[in-house]
Amino acid sequence: MSETHTHDHPHHHEPIEEKQEALEFTILETAIRELSIEKKLFSAEDHRRFMEWYDDIGPTKGARLVARAWVDSDFKRRLLADGVEACKELGIDWMRPTGFGTPSDYTFFIVCENTPKLHNVIVCTLCSCYPRPVLGTSPAWYERPNYRRRVVRWPRQVLAEFGTIIPPDVEIRVHDSNQKTRYMVLPMRPEGTEGWTEERLASIVTRDTMIGVALPSVDWTTTSSPAEGKN
Amino acid sequence: MVRGMTPSDRVEADLPLTISQEKAEAILHVVHDVGGQPDGPLDKSLHNPGLWEKRTHCTSECLAWRGHWVSEERRRRENDLGQALYLGTPYYARWLLAATKMLLDKGLITMDELIMKIDEVRKREEEVLS
Amino acid sequence: MSKYKLGERVTVRDLPSLFHTRTQGFTRGRTGVVVALRPEWVIPEDEAWGRYEGRKEPFYIVRFLQRDLWPDYGGAPIDTLETEFSERWLEPARS
Numbered sequence: 001m002s003e004t005h006t007h008d009h010p011h012h013h014e015p016i017e018e019k020q021e022a023l024e025f026t027i028l029e030t031a032i033r034e035l036s037i038e039k040k041l042f043s044a045e046d047h048r049r050f051m052e053w054y055d056d057i058g059p060t061k062g063a064r065l066v067a068r069a070w071v072d073s074d075f076k077r078r079l080l081a082d083g084v085e086a087c088k089e090l091g092i093d094w095m096r097p098t099g100f101g102t103p104s105d106y107t108f109f110i111v112c113e114n115t116p117k118l119h120n121v122i123v124c125t126l127c128s129c130y131p132r133p134v135l136g137t138s139p140a141w142y143e144r145p146n147y148r149r150r151v152v153r154w155p156r157q158v159l160a161e162f163g164t165i166i167p168p169d170v171e172i173r174v175h176d177s178n179q180k181t182r183y184m185v186l187p188m189r190p191e192g193t194e195g196w197t198e199e200r201l202a203s204i205v206t207r208d209t210m211i212g213v214a215l216p217s218v219d220w221t222t223t224s225s226p227a228e229g230k231n
Numbered sequence: 232m233v234r235g236m237t238p239s240d241r242v243e244a245d246l247p248l249t250i251s252q253e254k255a256e257a258i259l260h261v262v263h264d265v266g267g268q269p270d271g272p273l274d275k276s277l278h279n280p281g282l283w284e285k286r287t288h289c290t291s292e293c294l295a296w297r298g299h300w301v302s303e304e305r306r307r308r309e310n311d312l313g314q315a316l317y318l319g320t321p322y323y324a325r326w327l328l329a330a331t332k333m334l335l336d337k338g339l340i341t342m343d344e345l346i347m348k349i350d351e352v353r354k355r356e357e358e359v360l361s
Numbered sequence: 362m363s364k365y366k367l368g369e370r371v372t373v374r375d376l377p378s379l380f381h382t383r384t385q386g387f388t389r390g391r392t393g394v395v396v397a398l399r400p401e402w403v404i405p406e407d408e409a410w411g412r413y414e415g416r417k418e419p420f421y422i423v424r425f426l427q428r429d430l431w432p433d434y435g436g437a438p439i440d441t442l443e444t445e446f447s448e449r450w451l452e453p454a455r456s
Contacts (some may be wrong), residue, residue: 021281023353023356025283025284025287025321025323025324025327026281026282026283026356027349027352027353027356028327028328028331028349029283029286029287029290029327030283030286030352030356031345031348031349031351031352032290032327032330032331032334032340032345033286033290034348034352035334035340035344035345035348036290036293036294036334036339036340039339039340041293041294041297041299041334041339042293042294042296042297046293046296046297047286047289047290047293050288050289050292050293050296051285051286051289054285054288054289055285098296102292103291103292103295103296103301103302104291104292104295104302104305125264125265125266126263126264126265126266126306127263127306127309128322137280137288139277140276140277140278140322141273141274141275141276141277143322144274144322145265145268145270145318146270146271146273146274147273148265148266149265149266149267149268149269149270150269150270150273152266152267153266153267158273161272161273161275162273162275176266
């Protein structure tokens with residue numbers, strides 16, 4: 001691997017969102033889609049179905065898997081043994097929308113269980129492979145080079161930038177998904193959640209906890225204020 | 232490498248006659264193989280994909296669905312774009328450019344068909360905006 | 362038939378790369394342990410270059426100690442990294 005520049009001081013990279021986005025890409029995409037459909041490379045219906053799939057995916061699916069695994073140890077066993085099969089139990093179908101899976105996400109899904117001695121974190125250094133059927137689309141930072149460069153070599157520093165400090169007696173295991181396998185982290189169930197319903201448990205399982213850069217917290221939920229969230 | 236793209240702040244390479252071993256290795260390094268390279272603090276900015284990005288995703292996947300390429304070829308073709316485009320354009324621009332070039336390379340569309348269609352779409356977009 | 366078995370120590374071959382690879386530079390020449398046998402699939406060297414029905418071979422997930430991957434690894438000595446290789450990229454451990 002080559003290092004094309006050194007960093008003697010911390011970089012301050014502003015998010016690069018131009019005020020006026022180029023129309024080039026909108027135009028080009030429309031052009032190749034219309035040409036493809038005209039030439040019957042795929043159908044308008046194919047594209048519509050894929051757009052529907054795209055809008056349907058999201059991290060709440062993964063959160064439900066985690067919540068179910070937390071309350072049902074047999075389900076957890078099945079989830080760890082065969083991710084794609086276990087997903088079917090919650091209506092998550094890795095074969096959608098083509099019937100054989102999506103070209104980029106495949107149908108090999110491994111769930112990595114966190115334990116008191118092991119913390120898992122997911123990356124794709126070579127591109128941005130991500131378990132879209134259970135987590136939806138990846139966050140921008142996961143796709144961009146910085147995370148891909150650094151989390152494999154300085155995982156504790158990168159996690160610290162997310163506010164996640166893992167003690168040195170806990171192994172951090174980085175999974176670099178460089179082939180057809182897709183990964184998701186099964187975080188540990190936090191203390192203070194005894195007696196919670198699956199729905200309430202799922203609400204504290206955020207996308208970042210299933211990538212492994214964050215830990216679920218009982219002080220915050222998506223549906224209630226921190227004050228309400230306390231038992 | 233590409234943060235300074237405007238004429239005032241970039242230093243262009245201009246077809247060097249020779250380059251050092253170190254430069255050769257750096258410039259020939261497989262573009263996407265970035266694991267372990269140093270970088271600064273993470274920018275955690277989020278981005279809501281625009282319509283063209285969602286459509287790009289689906290167009291790329293539909294082309295693979297119907298057998299015209301596979302995802303691994305898409306990734307290779309994104310690398311073929313080279314470092315400037317790879318690092319200098321939005322994520323889905325690479326998918327889009329790779330898909331476009333694939334269609335041309337395989338003769339599924341011709342260049343003149345493409346430029347006529349781009350012209351047509353551009354005029355349509357400009358009409359909509361005006 | 363998989364050449365390498367679960368628990369076997371393997372070294373990643375340090376072959377040249379050009380244009381495209383699925384074997385990360387930072388794993389080349391490094392030694393780890395096979396922790397999973399993955400389904401056979403067409404190798405990326407074929408898929409990426411248009412041979413979709415190309416050569417299939419077994420894939421393996423290999424676990425490395427981070428301190429074996431990076432000479433200056435500053436995290437915990439027990440930290441690990443797992444990633445996946447097609448069979449041709451592995452050889453029996455040299456060390």
